[in-house]
Amino acid sequence: MTSALVALRRDYAGYVDTFRNGQGELPAMMQLKLEHTAGVVGAARLIAQGEGFDETDARCAEAAALLHDTGRYEQLLRYNTFRDSDSVDHAVFSYEIVRSKGWLAAWPAREREAVLEAVRMHNRRELPAGLAGLDLKCACAVRDADKLDIFRVLEERIKSTDWRHDARAFWNLPVNLPPDQEVVAAIRDGRPVDYQYIKSLADFVLVQVGWIRSGLVYATSRRLCRDRGHLEFRRRFLRELGAPPAADELCALVDAEAEREFSL
Numbered sequence: 001m002t003s004a005l006v007a008l009r010r011d012y013a014g015y016v017d018t019f020r021n022g023q024g025e026l027p028a029m030m031q032l033k034l035e036h037t038a039g040v041v042g043a044a045r046l047i048a049q050g051e052g053f054d055e056t057d058a059r060c061a062e063a064a065a066l067l068h069d070t071g072r073y074e075q076l077l078r079y080n081t082f083r084d085s086d087s088v089d090h091a092v093f094s095y096e097i098v099r100s101k102g103w104l105a106a107w108p109a110r111e112r113e114a115v116l117e118a119v120r121m122h123n124r125r126e127l128p129a130g131l132a133g134l135d136l137k138c139a140c141a142v143r144d145a146d147k148l149d150i151f152r153v154l155e156e157r158i159k160s161t162d163w164r165h166d167a168r169a170f171w172n173l174p175v176n177l178p179p180d181q182e183v184v185a186a187i188r189d190g191r192p193v194d195y196q197y198i199k200s201l202a203d204f205v206l207v208q209v210g211w212i213r214s215g216l217v218y219a220t221s222r223r224l225c226r227d228r229g230h231l232e233f234r235r236r237f238l239r240e241l242g243a244p245p246a247a248d249e250l251c252a253l254v255d256a257e258a259e260r261e262f263s264l
């Protein structure tokens with residue numbers, strides 16, 4: 001690891017430490033964000049390797065992955081929620097904190113701006129047109145890596161909560177409602193899902209099936225997703241939720257496309 005990244009990790013860890021209690025523990029929700037961050041960093045490294053990023057691109061992608069959710073700790077402390085619509089846009093908040101702390105002050109300006117912009121835009125539905133080179137690679141690597149770890153987070157949550165009886169496990173989304181037809185249709189037609197249609201746990205899971213189908217930019221990300229079995233998990237889970245055949249057919253379609261991509 002380059003010394004710039006070692007210093008950045010130290011700064012980030014020192015910042016996170018300020019949220020620990022006297023026993024050195026983070027509130028549980030913050031601890032989960034710290035673990036998520038480690039997962040995103042790991043995925044960003046694998047993407048950089050798999051895509052043959054040069055040293056600068058790889059360093060910036062890893063830095064952006066480390067910093068992408070910096071604002072989550074302060075967001076939870078101030079607003080007691082991770083819901084951006086009830087508090088702050090956590091990506092913009094992360095950008096502002098990283099910038100004000102000056103952690104990247106010693107980095108070349110081109111790299112610093114690429115990292116900061118990747119942090120600021122990591123949760124956007126779409127990236128602005130016209131990004132290229134380092135900026136594009138950095139932003140795409142973080143967004144792919146974030147999704148890959150969010151897949152893990154959903155699975156952990158399903159395995160570790162009594163989601164069928166405890167509605168709080170998934171933000172009170174009904175577990176027995178079938179998916180909204182518009183959600184199924186949007187994913188089948190390759191259109192972005194308007195999040196206002198997410199009214200059930202099945203919708204929420206299907207949105208991730210949509211990410212698997214068309215939300216991962218890099219072939220390495222799609223390969224990782226396949227190797228980690230994220231689509232199969234969602235297909236099984238949708239059956240467990242009693243979702244109608246249209247949901248299973250959609251999963252079969254996405255599976256067949258991935259099969260075609262990786263069997264060549």
Ligand SMILES: [Fe+2]
Pocket residue numbers: 068069090122123
């Ligand atoms: Fe985020």
